[in-house]
Amino acid sequence: MADDIVRYSIKMPRDVAQAVQAxxxxxxxxxxxxxxxxxxxxxxxxxxxxxxxxDEHGPITEEEMRRKLEQLARAERGTFGTGGE
Known part of the structure; x- marks a missing residue:
């Protein structure tokens, strides 16, 4: 596992570093x-x-986005595909 680790030195703003440490x-x-x-x-x-x-199929419409978000919400509730759609 130690062979899979690469050490980097990075710079970040002090407030970000303090938030990470916290x-x-x-x-x-x-x-x-x-x-x-x-x-x-x-x-x-x-x-x-x-x-x-x-690029291949054209932009996603707001209606398509809304339908997919509804499907995801139903899937999270466990009701997708159960007729409760």
Whole structure:
């Protein structure tokens, strides 16, 4: 596992560094930063996927977005596909 770790030195504003340390508590601030970077990478990848889909199929309409958000909400409630749609 140690072979999979790369050490970086980064600079960040003092207030951000203090907030990271406060959130990490007695834990490892590196783990907090890694989690934040992973979330950003996921968002970047999702944005690229959306852009590629829109290039191929056109932009997503507000109506399509609303329907998908409703489907996600039903899926989270466990009612998607049960006739409660």
């Amino acid at each position: 959130r990490a508590g007695k834990g490892d601030p590196s783990a907090y930063v890694v989690a934040a970077v992973r979330r950003q990478l996921e968002r970047d990848n999702l944005r690229e996927l959306i852009e590629a889909a829109e």
